[in-house]
Amino acid sequence: MKKRILFVDDEPNILRGLQRMLRSMRREWDMRFAETGPEALEIMEREHFDVIVSDMRMPGMDGVQLLEEVKKKYPETVRIVLSGHSDSQMTMKAVRVAHQYISKPAEAEELKSKISRSCSLLSLLNSASLVKVVSGLEKLPTLPQVYQQVMEELQQEDPSIGKVGAVIARAPTMAAKVLQLVNSSFFGIPRHIESPVQAVNLLGLDTLKSLVLAVEVFSAFDPKKISARVLDRIWKHSVQTGTMARVLAQEEAFAKDGVDDAAMAGLLHDLGKLILMDNFSGAYKNVVSKVQETGFQVHEAENEIFGVSHAEVGAYLLGLWGLPQGIVEAVAFHHLPDQCPLDQASPLLAVHVANALSKSESKGRTEDLLTLGLDQACLKKIGLQDRIEQWMEIGHETLNTEEAEP
Numbered sequence: 001m002k003k004r005i006l007f008v009d010d011e012p013n014i015l016r017g018l019q020r021m022l023r024s025m026r027r028e029w030d031m032r033f034a035e036t037g038p039e040a041l042e043i044m045e046r047e048h049f050d051v052i053v054s055d056m057r058m059p060g061m062d063g064v065q066l067l068e069e070v071k072k073k074y075p076e077t078v079r080i081v082l083s084g085h086s087d088s089q090m091t092m093k094a095v096r097v098a099h100q101y102i103s104k105p106a107e108a109e110e111l112k113s114k115i116s117r118s119c120s121l122l123s124l125l126n127s128a129s130l131v132k133v134v135s136g137l138e139k140l141p142t143l144p145q146v147y148q149q150v151m152e153e154l155q156q157e158d159p160s161i162g163k164v165g166a167v168i169a170r171a172p173t174m175a176a177k178v179l180q181l182v183n184s185s186f187f188g189i190p191r192h193i194e195s196p197v198q199a200v201n202l203l204g205l206d207t208l209k210s211l212v213l214a215v216e217v218f219s220a221f222d223p224k225k226i227s228a229r230v231l232d233r234i235w236k237h238s239v240q241t242g243t244m245a246r247v248l249a250q251e252e253a254f255a256k257d258g259v260d261d262a263a264m265a266g267l268l269h270d271l272g273k274l275i276l277m278d279n280f281s282g283a284y285k286n287v288v289s290k291v292q293e294t295g296f297q298v299h300e301a302e303n304e305i306f307g308v309s310h311a312e313v314g315a316y317l318l319g320l321w322g323l324p325q326g327i328v329e330a331v332a333f334h335h336l337p338d339q340c341p342l343d344q345a346s347p348l349l350a351v352h353v354a355n356a357l358s359k360s361e362s363k364g365r366t367e368d369l370l371t372l373g374l375d376q377a378c379l380k381k382i383g384l385q386d387r388i389e390q391w392m393e394i395g396h397e398t399l400n401t402e403e404a405e406p
């Protein structure tokens, strides 16, 4: 089915430019164009859209206001911001309403790839089997509290690093865990970081915000339902995958945002396992025995039993919490990267490889990466198959100095 996309910009020239640039997509996309927020909302009342791409600065109703409305009325529509250079205050505000940003002037390729990736993620997350599992969840973990407070501070006109640091410091157990991570090889910072404020200063608000989220999410699970041993094992694997994804992203010269998203997605990639174990502990035992009996991979056994895997479940939740789309996508497809239009610098690539490397190291490098789920055909398609050997070396060096405790 054709995807339906609505573009909104107050400058008719830009709309015409987009129309010209995206002509080649006519077979796959149905595109509509609106010059104001109210006009966009009027069109949306009559027709359904999968994606809305909106300008930020518009007279009358601006992009944030428009996307807030869309979020309320049509939460299933993917919201993309097309924003002008260096408009940092606007961008800050857009954080809570947009799934994805594209900066102007946009290249045709970037637009096409970001929009089509949004569409594949959307169809995955709207699949009937996922909706069934998610609606059967007794409780969906809510957005953790300290993280929420950090987000609230970030949404102020002029967010203060000191205040964000203070919010974290007020939750001492969490602050300790965050600092432990910050000081581990997860970041590879040479000097010792003593306080949350120092950490925010050094790593930036975005990174700290995601760390808080990861640490808080892991501590929210009930040790009665998931044993401390299992929780500990998943946490270690997650920290390793996050560390490795960051190192790989740096090695492959990703942009700064890509590096941060890769690390965070690595840290959160198996979150769905915890959700499934917590909510369906009985059925999850069947997953475990299936893996032992058949040699299936975990995600394959989950698919047999639940019709979905931990990857989609985790991605669904992160999407609901409004995490950046690069992270949601990396989590959603971490076992099946070929199901998503992939490029050489996407967090998904880093997480997919890092996941296999972490498993390989934990098994003392006795199994080959293919059995551990590395999709070599997919790497070949984007011309990276020759890098595997070097990645393994780097993985061995990095993960064997890793000592982060949960």
Ligand SMILES: [Fe+2]
Pocket (backbone or CB within 6 Å): 269, 270, 299, 310, 311, 334, 335
């Ligand atoms: Fe996984």
Ligand SMILES: [Fe+2]
Pocket (backbone or CB within 6 Å): 237, 241, 269, 270, 355
């Ligand atoms: Fe994993």
